[in-house]
Amino acid sequence: MSATPGDNRLNLCIQCGSCGGSCPSGAEMDHTPRRLFALIRADAREAVLRSNAPWYCVSCYYCTVRCPQEIHITDVMYTLKSMAIKAGLFHDAALPGFSETFVDYVEKYGRSFELGLATRFNLRHHPLSLAGMAPLGLGMLKRGRMDLTPHRIDGMAQLTAILDKAKALEGGLQ
Amino acid sequence: MQRNARPYLDSLLAIREDIDLELQEIEDWNCCGATEYMSVHRVAAHALVGRNLALARDQARDTDLLTAGCSACYLNLAKTDAQMREDAGLKDTVNQALAAGGLEYEPGAMKVRHLLDLVCHDIGYDAVKARVVKPLHGLKVAAYYGCQVVRPDYDSRWDSHEHPTAMDKLLAALGAEPVEWSLKTQCCGGHMSVIGPDVAFGLIRRLIHGAQEAGADLVVTLCPMCQLNLDAYQVEMNKHFHTDYQVPVLYFTQLMGLAFGKKPKDLGIGKEFVDAAPALAKIQAEAPKVAEAKRKRRPKPGDALPMPGME
Amino acid sequence: MAGQELIEQDIHEQQLTRVVVAACSPHLHEKTFRGVCERSGMNPYLSEMASIREHVAWVHTDKVAATAKAKAIVSGTVERVLKNDPLEAIRVPIDAQTLVVGGGIAGIQAALEVAEAGYDVYLIEREASLGGHMAQFDKTFPTLDCAACILTPKMASAGAHPKVHLFTWSEVEKVEGFVGNYTVTVKKKPRYVDEDICTGCGICVEKCPVLVVDDKFEAGIGYRKAIYWPFAQAVPNLPVLDTETCTYYIGGKGGCRACEKFCPTVPNSIKFDQKEERVTLKVGNIILATGWDLFNARRIPQYGYGRLANVFTNLELERMCNAAGPTGGKVVLRDGQTAPKRVGIVHCVGSRDRNYNRHCSAICCMQSLKTAHLVKERTGAEVYNFYIDIRTPGKEYDEFYQRVLDDGVHFVRGKVAEISDIPFDPAEASRNGAGTLYIQVEDTLAGMQRRIPVDMVVLAAGLEPRRDSSEVGKTFGIACSSNGWFIEKHAKMDPIATMTEGVFVAGCAGGPKDIPASVSQGSAAAARVLNYIRQGELALEPVRASVLEERCSGCRICNGLCPFNAISFIEERKVTEINAALCQGCGTCVAACPAGAIQGTGFSNEQLFAQIEGLLRDVNRSHEPEVV
Structure with missing residues (x-):
């Protein structure tokens, strides 16, 4: 947690719930951000890392700008997600699945790839919904708004070197 | 922008000379990681963005402005730049990683600005107005800003995190009538359209319904992700809820192009899922007449109370 | 034996001529110890305080280093006190007005x-x-x-x-x-009304044809005339004319003049040419x-004040509840007619929030409880209070909270996230009807997000300087x-x-x-x-700055610096002068004077250098080369 910018502000939380109230997906979360902070204080590590809340975060930053204590809540959510992946603790593999699939594409090609992303993610996690989404993908193709093949950047070797080094340094930090 | 936001790119290219905007693409840029990379590897996410910042700084000719049209790209660039400025440790780590690829970035070297910010605040409403040849009279528009351009707003570029007015003023300068609505900066659903469509459909319906209720003929956006969710997923949302909303969603650059007299086709109009043609047909040649304010009379008991002003 | 007596005793027994008390900052107790010296027959200004509480004990954790610092401070103060001159307090008369x-x-x-x-x-x-x-x-x-x-x-x-x-x-x-x-x-x-002649009959106000929104007394929900009484029980009982809305002034002093025309006094009370x-x-x-000023609730756009008609401030509600107010005491929506059936009261608007004001406004909890009670009493509406903490520390305050709980007012613990006129989905819309405002909040005690439909929102806007x-x-x-x-x-x-x-x-x-x-x-x-x-008169600290006129070059650098407005410039002699009674002895001008022409009593260069010498004595010693 200490690596999160502004994380040390968590002990300023007054449990007002402006985060949980502001969250567009707050109604779907098992614990609201406020409750997560209370659980963090209570050392309930597993309950925190198993929560679906960070994965339902849409990065809209409402909680961050509205927090009366200026806690960087969205950034804390990112940290919780990476901690959950490292600890292997999440109740639904589909949630980190999207992030990981996305990261895979970025690490292979340097760009994201919508068609691959959507199909691979859905194949693995929601095979039944794939057929339902097909018209959308087809529509995108028809309108020239989607590629059939991913584009690989030229500096892939450079990017890989940078990312590998960053991950090595990140490992060292934690 | 080359693919899913092709209309955004086409319209931007079509209007750039009108607004004296010289654009230079960063060669061999990589994906910013959207909101996903940060969720898996925090430092590497900054290094990923750091590469773009470093490439931009090295390639930029006579400018320190770095602009992005996409909310997430803009936010990630601004965020890495801001957090490297604030946190010397992070700056050091990111630069160690970049060094592995022979790069380096001094935070603050590039001024990261969203395209709308440049158009509204640097080019200015007057310069835009001066280029209008076909004012969008009679077109009611809902300016939709989404989340990540106006929040968290690391460099205080906007007048409000909740109810900004920059795009409304721009659209008014084009002759259109921006509607007052409460959902300007509500979430479009972001990645939930893929990982939790039910949540996203709810958010999309609320936005589309809200725009329609406010009397808008179309929604105007500044981000490919928002456009995709509100336009393409509007169709899916209709299937999901058995509704038939038909609110087209265009980019602000497309409306600028129309007002500047460009051909719709050159602006990528027609590539949207919800057809914008019926809405655009409402554009009138004449400015609508504003009803004259009623004369003040004595209030009687039971009359409406005065409304507080916005100032 | 108490400390003060010990000092007194030592002064007598040891024939002391100077006293240093190593304790807290002089802020609070310098007077106390000067008094001790004075009682013992010493000039009180021959004593000094060494602040080892604020400057040492409260701010350091390393005890060894802190002790060394405390010693240095005491040593510096001892050196300084040796250079102190006996001073006499300045006595000034006190005007009784x-x-x-x-x-x-x-x-x-x-x-x-x-x-x-x-x-x-x-x-x-x-x-x-x-x-x-x-x-x-x-x-x-x-x-x-x-x-x-x-x-x-x-x-x-x-x-x-x-x-x-x-x-x-x-x-x-x-x-x-x-x-x-x-x-x-x-x-x-200028009131544009002659205070000595006007009888306060009110005919001018009655005859004035201009009606404007009264955003002062009526908090924007009522009207007043261009010539108006601030309010019914105003003291003094005199109207005032507002030139920004008066037709006569807007028209460049032409037309109307109804107030003057109908004024019954002789001579006429209306004075259009009254001057400041x-x-x-x-x-x-x-x-x-x-x-204080009321927090401007428009600064929180997600609460909709100024945008959503039925969002009100607490001050608007005060006027609305008042029988002499614009609605005759009826609690109604902005349409002026409909009584609300569901009312939400939002606490801490602009208070306890680093984005606006960090302080607690202290009165809004009780004011909101009062509003809840009055609204419930007058309309029978369902009333919801949204709060972070209920603060009722005054006499009979918590008892009032109990009474409001007993009234059946709902309490939801959560800072309101946003207030919207737009329902989340069609089901919500049809459940609650048109015109509903939705208060979105996390009910932190239930641990869930809630959207509470209401007809009226009251924002408990905080107090600001x-x-x-x-x-x-x-x-x-x-x-x-x-x-x-x-x-x-x-x-x-x-x-x-x-x-x-x-x-x-x-x-x-x-x-x-x-x-x-x-x-x-x-x-x-x-x-x-x-x-x-x-x-009748007051003894003032003699610690004052004074100007050595022969050294003053008249550069005026010090003139704008004085926080107490004690410095003035004598044009005839082209020198600066310091008013001893105004001067608080802060030393700003002493430090700023490039010519060294300003002397601070009690802060002479001699005293300061001696103090520095004392402070650094041990440092100098430890830097001497050690002989092995």
Whole structure:
């Protein structure tokens, strides 16, 4: 947690719930951000890392700008997600699945790839919904708004070197 | 922008000379990681963005402005730049990683600005107005800003995190009538359209319904992700809820192009899922007449109370 | 034996000529120990305090290093005290007239107390009537007695008291002098009504054809004329003419003049050519009771004030609940007719929030509970209070909270996230009907997000320092804290006085307060002033700066620096002069003078160098080469 910018502000939380109230997906979360902070204080590590809340975060930053204590809540959510992946603790593999699939594409090609992303993610996690989404993908193709093949950047070797080094340094930090 | 936001790119290219905007693409840029990379590897996410910042700084000719049209790209660039400025440790780590690829970035070297910010605040409403040849009279528009351009707003570029007015003023300068609505900066659903469509459909319906209720003929956006969710997923949302909303969603650059007299086709109009043609047909040649304010009379008991002003 | 006696004993037994007390900062107890010296026959200024509490004990954790620092500070102070000269206190006479700035409840109370003791008081009020914010309130918590019923008699007494000299529609422009001897310039804004002739009959107001929104007294939900009474029980009972809305003035002094035409007095009371006036007053003491401003709820756009018609402020509700208010005491929606069936009251609007104000506004919990009770009583509506914490620490306050709980008012613990006119989905829309406002909040006790449908929202906007508090502070030579409230001399032990002698603060000017606290502070400030008046003269610290004229080059660098306005420039001699009674001995000018022409009594170069020598003695020793 200490690596999160502004994380040390968590002990300023007054449990007002402006985060949980502001969250567009707050109604779907098992614990609201406020409750997560209370659980963090209570050392309930597993309950925190198993929560679906960070994965339902849409990065809209409402909680961050509205927090009366200026806690960087969205950034804390990112940290919780990476901690959950490292600890292997999440109740639904589909949630980190999207992030990981996305990261895979970025690490292979340097760009994201919508068609691959959507199909691979859905194949693995929601095979039944794939057929339902097909018209959308087809529509995108028809309108020239989607590629059939991913584009690989030229500096892939450079990017890989940078990312590998960053991950090595990140490992060292934690 | 080359693919899913092709209309955004086409319209931007079509209007750039009108607004004296010289654009230079960063060669061999990589994906910013959207909101996903940060969720898996925090430092590497900054290094990923750091590469773009470093490439931009090295390639930029006579400018320190770095602009992005996409909310997430803009936010990630601004965020890495801001957090490297604030946190010397992070700056050091990111630069160690970049060094592995022979790069380096001094935070603050590039001024990261969203395209709308440049158009509204640097080019200015007057310069835009001066280029209008076909004012969008009679077109009611809902300016939709989404989340990540106006929040968290690391460099205080906007007048409000909740109810900004920059795009409304721009659209008014084009002759259109921006509607007052409460959902300007509500979430479009972001990645939930893929990982939790039910949540996203709810958010999309609320936005589309809200725009329609406010009397808008179309929604105007500044981000490919928002456009995709509100336009393409509007169709899916209709299937999901058995509704038939038909609110087209265009980019602000497309409306600028129309007002500047460009051909719709050159602006990528027609590539949207919800057809914008019926809405655009409402554009009138004449400015609508504003009803004259009623004369003040004595209030009687039971009359409406005065409304507080916005100032 | 107590410490003071020990010192006294040592002074006598050891024939001491200097005393250093190593303890706290001189701020609080320098006077105490100087008194000890004086009682023992020493000149009190031959003693010094070494601050090893604030400068050492409170700020360091390394005990060894801290002890070394404490020793160094004591050693420096010892060296310094050797260079101290015996000084005599400066004695100044105290003018028995008093200035009270601000005619709200705190200022009225202060003025009446001083006047009752038999001394003259000038009561200055910026608005056209006494009363302040309290005059706008309907009921007062926790007893629910009517605000006007308890305030009006006080206003009337102040208005009628032979010793209270009222200046309404006036502002203090300039303050010169020092404790006991202030010269104050008051600007009287033109009312365009002759105070001496007008009988207050009200025909002019009745005949005026211009109707404008009254955003002062009626908080924007009522109307007034262009010539108007501030409110029904105004003191003084005189109308005032607003040139920004009067047809005659808008038309470049042509047309209308109905007020003048119908005025029955001879000569006519309407004076279109009335000019601003300046009055100079001589006073000994000043009490600032300048009050507060309401937080501008538009700054939180997600709450919709100014955008969503049925979002109101607490002040609007006060006027609405008042029987003499724009709705005749009916609680209605913005349409002026419909009684709300569901009302949400949002606490902490602009308070306890780093994005706006960090302070707790202290009164809004109780005010919101009162509003909840009144709304429930008058409309039978379902009332929801949204709060972070309920703070009811006053007498009978928590008992009132219990009463409101018993009324059946709903309490939802959560800071409201947003208020929207747009339903989440069609089901929500059809459940709640058109015109519903949705309060989105996390019910933190239930641990879930809720959207509560209401017809009306009341925002408990917080109290803020007056927008011009820092300029007002400068005028009176006192400072504001970073959040804008005036700083008291000591937050606990001297909350009424300020760092400027003879200037006192009462009521909300020093921070949010409820009515009982404001009244108490008004009385307390008066007591302090009366104490000074009865003494007749005051001994001032002789620690002062003075200018050696032969060295002063007249560069005027120091002129703008003095926080106490003690420095003036003598044009004839082209030199700067320091008023010893105004000077507080802060030393700013001493340090700034490039010619070394300003000397600080008690802060001579000799003293400071000696102190530095003492401070560094051990450091010098430890840097000497060691011989192995």
